[in-house]
Amino acid sequence: MSNKMGAKRKLSGSPKINKVSFIGRVKATLVQHVHQVIHSFFELWKTPFATLMTILVLGVALSLPTVFHVVYKNVERVSGQWDSASEVSLFLKKNISEERVQVLINKLGLYEDIEAVTYISRHQALLEFKEMSGFSKALSYLDENPLPAVLVVVPVKSAMNTAGSKLLVAKLEREQDIDLVSVDIDWIEKLQAIFYLVVDMVIGIATLLLLSVLLIVSNTIRLNILNQRDEIEVLKLVGATNSFIQLPYIYIGAWYGFLGGVIAWLFSWVLVIWLESGVMNLTGLYQAQFQIISLNFDESITLLIVGAVLGFIASFISVKQYLVKIEPK
Amino acid sequence: MILFEEVSKIYADDQIALNKVDFHLKQGEMAFITGHSGSGKSTLLKLVSLMERPTTGRIVLNGNDISHIKGNDIPYLRRHIGMIFQDHRLLMNRTVLENVGLPLLIEGYSRYEIKRRSLAALDKVGLTGKESSFPINLSGGEQQRVGIARAIINQPPLLLADEPTGNLDPKLSLEILTLFESLNQFGMSVLIATHDLGLIAKMRYRTLTLRDGDMINDGLLRERNE
Numbered sequence: 001m002s003n004k005m006g007a008k009r010k011l012s013g014s015p016k017i018n019k020v021s022f023i024g025r026v027k028a029t030l031v032q033h034v035h036q037v038i039h040s041f042f043e044l045w046k047t048p049f050a051t052l053m054t055i056l057v058l059g060v061a062l063s064l065p066t067v068f069h070v071v072y073k074n075v076e077r078v079s080g081q082w083d084s085a086s087e088v089s090l091f092l093k094k095n096i097s098e099e100r101v102q103v104l105i106n107k108l109g110l111y112e113d114i115e116a117v118t119y120i121s122r123h124q125a126l127l128e129f130k131e132m133s134g135f136s137k138a139l140s141y142l143d144e145n146p147l148p149a150v151l152v153v154v155p156v157k158s159a160m161n162t163a164g165s166k167l168l169v170a171k172l173e174r175e176q177d178i179d180l181v182s183v184d185i186d187w188i189e190k191l192q193a194i195f196y197l198v199v200d201m202v203i204g205i206a207t208l209l210l211l212s213v214l215l216i217v218s219n220t221i222r223l224n225i226l227n228q229r230d231e232i233e234v235l236k237l238v239g240a241t242n243s244f245i246q247l248p249y250i251y252i253g254a255w256y257g258f259l260g261g262v263i264a265w266l267f268s269w270v271l272v273i274w275l276e277s278g279v280m281n282l283t284g285l286y287q288a289q290f291q292i293i294s295l296n297f298d299e300s301i302t303l304l305i306v307g308a309v310l311g312f313i314a315s316f317i318s319v320k321q322y323l324v325k326i327e328p329k
Numbered sequence: 330m331i332l333f334e335e336v337s338k339i340y341a342d343d344q345i346a347l348n349k350v351d352f353h354l355k356q357g358e359m360a361f362i363t364g365h366s367g368s369g370k371s372t373l374l375k376l377v378s379l380m381e382r383p384t385t386g387r388i389v390l391n392g393n394d395i396s397h398i399k400g401n402d403i404p405y406l407r408r409h410i411g412m413i414f415q416d417h418r419l420l421m422n423r424t425v426l427e428n429v430g431l432p433l434l435i436e437g438y439s440r441y442e443i444k445r446r447s448l449a450a451l452d453k454v455g456l457t458g459k460e461s462s463f464p465i466n467l468s469g470g471e472q473q474r475v476g477i478a479r480a481i482i483n484q485p486p487l488l489l490a491d492e493p494t495g496n497l498d499p500k501l502s503l504e505i506l507t508l509f510e511s512l513n514q515f516g517m518s519v520l521i522a523t524h525d526l527g528l529i530a531k532m533r534y535r536t537l538t539l540r541d542g543d544m545i546n547d548g549l550l551r552e553r554n555e
Binding site: 024028029032230231233234235236237238239240241242244327328329 | 378380401404405406407408412418419420422431432435436437438439479
């Protein structure tokens with residue numbers, strides 16, 4: 001290829017003549033891209049303080065949505081452990097026979113919105129109550145077991161929401177052998193409302209912060225372009241196309257976003273480590289076990305890609321806005 | 330090579346920079362453009378290099394009408410014009426070798442080829458051994474030579490020079506013009522804008538004289554003085 005390119009060209013002809021073959025140009029373009037990716041990274045560190053400040057600001061902006069995501073993920077795990085809250089207790093009529101109970105269990109098993117049914121007989125219920133209440137002596141004086149038999153119904157996931165639960169309760173209340181259907185829908189409803197509100201707020205804030213990443217990178221690239229106006233003019237004078245000139249700026253923007261993503265990842269990791277012992281202490285008080293988790297591998301890669309893509313988009317916008325307007329005087 | 334047909338350039342403030350200028354520079358010809366400051370010399374060069382567009386008239390370069398050329402095509406056209414400026418327009422943060430090799434880098438040449446041809450171009454302008462220097466460490470004459478090396482590295486058919494000797498002493502100015510002369514002898518068309526009449530008089534080349542945007546003379550300056 002070198003020989004081909006080195007061939008002396010004629011001193012006349014159309015300005016559209018290309019001296020380099022198509023394959024040669026494709027190869028050169030790829031080499032140029034790889035070179036610019038590496039070169040732009042080192043270009044960042046020619047002004048280390050300014051670069052570090054920009055990356056830290058981007059890191060903070062990206063770390064907030066990241067932390068929100070980590071919190072959301074962990075809260076979702078906690079709520080997953082509250083499945084018993086989504087159980088429906090069916091208190092059966094006192095005089096119901098064991099055969100009818102079995103028939104009822106089989107019937108409930110056919111419901112599409114019921115995952116599982118557990119039967120607690122009157123005798124079992126009394127034993128549990130004695131154990132938990134500490135009134136075993138007093139209860140032994142009773143002539144008759146006052147507790148009814150109970151069926152504990154676990155709805156399917158889709159029926160665990162408020163609307164699904166209400167529908168299921170309505171259906172269960174129509175069963176003749178059931179005396180009382182007990183489910184605490186209200187607090188689930190309130191909790192869900194709070195949860196959705198927080199999620200909406202988080203999405204709103206995250207969107208604003210991601211927008212701020214776009215603005216920060218875009219403005220940094222704009223300043224770079226304006227500072228290098230003379231150089232851009234010279235490049236245009238010797239025949240550089242806009243796409244050639246914009247390459248380093250676009251890659252610098254992508255590097256800013258990527259490095260901001262790295263900082264955000266570090267922030268979220270440090271935060272998880274910092275909160276870990278506190279969360280374990282708290283859950284220990286409730287005799288529960290819960291370990292806070294950070295971003296997994298896929299999420300970490302996604303964060304870095306999102307950062308780089310945001311930086312890429314921001315610098316592209318800036319380049320299209322400012323670089324194209326610079327013309328040699 | 331360059332054909333101007335009734336070319337006028339009127340700036341936004343109604344200032345007439347060029348007024349119905351006609352001339353034809355043949356391939357392989359060398360010519361001077363002269364005139365006082367504000368006569369339109371630089372505007373004429375800017376029109377050829379597409380830094381400005383004509384208000385009226387037609388400009389043909391290498392057989393192509395460039396009066397209404399698309400913006401996307403301008404870089405490709407500029408690759409066939411070597412441009413030299415009074416202020417050199419070098420990139421101060423790049424070495425002499427990198428400055429000279431810029432046009433080849435833009436065209437996608439290999440690094441080996443860029444280095445080989447840049448060294449050859451520097452040799453041609455007498456700057457061998459300066460390739461690793463930064464322009465800031467060179468004298469005005471040397472910087473101008475770097476600018477010339479950059480302009481000729483891709484062997485353009487046309488060389489435009491805007492006051493190339495403006496900041497140089499008479500001896501260096503003559504050296505630079507001699508360099509242009511040698512490039513012209515290789516078949517390169519050369520158009521030089523200068524107000525240094527003494528220098529033009531020493532060389533026997535066609536001279537276009539402008540005054541307030543009008544072309545008032547087209548011929549040999551020495552003949553005109555005679």
